[in-house]
Amino acid sequence: MARSMLIISRQSxxxxxxxxxxxxxxxxxxxxxxxxxxxxxxxxxxxxxxxQQAACLQQKDLGANLQALSLFGVEALYVASRSLAERGLEGQPLSLPVEPLDDAGLRALINRYDHVITL
Structure with missing residues (x-):
């Protein structure tokens, strides 16, 4: 049986x-x-x-990669509610259908996975 993995993306x-x-x-x-x-x-x-206009910062746009997640069967997408609120993004439209989680929900989520990788 495959081991489950949670990737935590913390960088802009x-x-x-x-x-x-x-x-x-x-x-x-x-x-x-x-x-x-x-x-x-x-x-x-x-x-x-x-x-986002990544080209203005001479960066590659991650939008296409984000939109490809569903094509690869990745549908378990989550966001920390506190992080959204602290950055003024609470209630704003987002580019992906993510499930917002409070602190208790984050703890439960992390405990549900066999491996956790933070980047």
Missing amino acids: PWSGPGSREALDIVLAGGAFELPLGLLFLDDGVFQLVPG
């Missing part, structure tokens, strides 16, 4: 390679049909803001 899409690496791991796991989830936490919630 423009702060370095962490957000892209997290997506690469999730897409690779999805291609092999591993049971996995993706949690956007801290500045990682900025990846969910629609209409």
